[in-house]
Amino acid sequence: MKKLLLITILLTGSLFAQVKGNIEVPYIPYKVKMGKGFTTVQANCLTCHSFGYVLNMGKQPKSFWKGKIHKMVADFKAPITKKDQAIIANYLTEYYGNGKLK
Numbered sequence: 001m002k003k004l005l006l007i008t009i010l011l012t013g014s015l016f017a018q019v020k021g022n023i024e025v026p027y028i029p030y031k032v033k034m035g036k037g038f039t040t041v042q043a044n045c046l047t048c049h050s051f052g053y054v055l056n057m058g059k060q061p062k063s064f065w066k067g068k069i070h071k072m073v074a075d076f077k078a079p080i081t082k083k084d085q086a087i088i089a090n091y092l093t094e095y096y097g098n099g100k101l102k
């Protein structure tokens with residue numbers, strides 16, 4: 001056990017030792033459309049990643065957005081209530097939709 005701990009310390013120690021000075025991660029602000037449901041999106045969708053993930057998808061039908069929301073909840077365990085999921089689906093369809101439901 002002690003040996004394992006020592007190996008771990010040596011390995012991770014040398015990893016950190018490679019970086020000298022401060023690391024700066026660029027902050028990228030995205031233009032998000034304000035509108036009904038935005039605060040719900042902000043509270044539920046921007047906790048793990050930026051809005052860039054949504055923008056990168058382009059304009060999509062409602063079924064697509066519903067699927068993404070479901071993926072976030074089912075696969076990535078995002079704690080979003082059914083009510084908020086519906087609000088978010090409507091927001092994304094309204095502002096980032098392609099006018100189609102499917």
Ligand code: HEC
Pocket residue numbers: 041044045046047048049053054057068069071072076077078079080088
């Ligand atoms: C619990 C953390 C978490 C929350 C909350 C979350 N996401 Fe994600 N999201 C992820 C992860 C993890 C990925 C995959 C990242 C990767 O593959 O690089 C992702 C990726 C995405 C993608 C890229 C497409 C894809 O299928 O991977 C979209 C679009 C997206 N999220 C939208 C949303 C929306 C909309 C919400 C709010 C309903 C949301 N996310 C909330 C974790 C989260």
